[in-house]
Amino acid sequence: MNIEKQQSGMEYWKKVIIMLCLGWVTIWIYRSALTPIFPEIQETIGKYTNTQMGLISSCYFFGYTGMQIPAGILVDKLGKKKVLIPGFILFGLAAVMISMSQSISTIYIASVFAGIGCGSYYGSAYSLSSESIPEEKRGLSTAIINSGSAVGMGLGLIGSSLIVKQMGMPWQTMMYICIVAIIAMLVIFIVVIKPEEKTVKVVKETEQEVPVEKTKMDVKKLFSLKMITAYLLYFGTCYGYYMVVTWLPSFLQEERGFQGLAIGFSSALVAFSAIPGALFFSRLSDKHRNKKITFIFGLEITAALMLLLTVLAPSSGILLVALILYGLLGKLAVEPIIISYISDSASKENYGTTFGVFNFFGMSSSVIAPALTGFISDNTGSKIMGFYISAIILVITTISFVMVNKNKKNA
DSSP states (O other), X not given: OOHHHHHHSSOHHHHHHHHHHHHHHHHHHHHHHSGGGHXXXXXXHOOOOHHHHXXXXXXXXXXXXXXXXXXXXXXXXXXXXXXXXXXXXXHHHHHHHHHXXXXXXXXXXXXXXXXXXXXXXXXXXXXXXXXXXXXXXXHHHHHHHHXXXXXXXXXXHHHIIIIIIITOOOTHHHHHHHHHHHHHHXXXXXXXXXXXXXXXXXXXXXXXXXXOOOOOOOHHHHTOHHHHHHHHHHHHHHHHHHHHHHHHHHHHHHHHOOOTHHHXXXXXXXXXXXXXXXXXXXXXXXXXXXXXXXXXXXXXXHHHHHHHHHHHOSSHHHXXXXXXXXXXXXXXXXXXXXXXXXXXXXXXXXXXXXXXXXXXHHHHHHHHHHHHHHHHHHHHSOSHHHHHHHXXXXXXXXXXXXXXXXXXXXO
16 A cells, blocks of 8 residues: 555655645635625725726736746746745735725735735646646646635625625625635645645556756746747737626626625526536546647637627526536637646656746736726726637737647647
């Protein structure tokens, strides 16, 4: 019997999956908690335009995005644990700062700090998962990890709508919940993550564990045309998703007449419907590994169509169907397949840097989308054009990815 099983009753890679899933739950409760309660926040800090309120999300994602490449390099040099723990400490301090804010400028500054703190997570998480999880289980395992994003998003949206809008509690309550969750995750990181010298890469579940030896980064491979189109694909995937995360509650309330708790539940449909989609398609891609590009193309184009249907829907019922299908077939469904593709294509000795660059491209869109959609809304009186732009970007980046990769050996 495996020594790891004898000592703990659970293989290390399974612990990693659970831990990383919970990490995303915590991050996404924070990310989605503020947007449904912008009106209540303005009762504390004063009235501001949609562009100014959208900048709260953009400031967070500015810090998050800017941290991706440095964090990836630090992960490869210092190790996951030494990057994750300080990052989450900064994240927690930022949440405290937001809960005490009396001005929008203070929220902007704290949001940047929160983004920098959370920016330590992506490269650490997927470097750790890629090294620890058996290759034949990587797609499904990544989907389980990513489902934490959906759960956290749903909890944040519903929690804000229920606790603040329905129950009338102070908006700061959501920040207090985030602070408790962050402290819990710090304890889990300390207990679960192995010292760096003991971290191993598992090729297959039945094979012997082999220590990872770090080698020099292959810059040409990191920025090959194949990888660049994958980065741009992730940009397009994230652009629509973060536009929806930031502005869907406001769109439903102001342009579709949704009220109260219905706003949070309807917005959360995107998150909760994503979980079965992610698990199903990632498992399918694990079984048909030579079809990953086909799966990516089909899911991305369908997601773009659902973005269009969201604003073109003639009734609330069809709109809700579009949101469910966008969640089922959109970012959280396709992301595990893209990450698995990157894992198979990247230099395995430098996962942290590779995933840092990959996520930098993707999250750059999250800096642009909230503020740009807010600007469009201020100048047109509607957020519909924001949905159109998201769909167009997604189609263009998907076609570019497929054209470059279709004749190459699929990962």
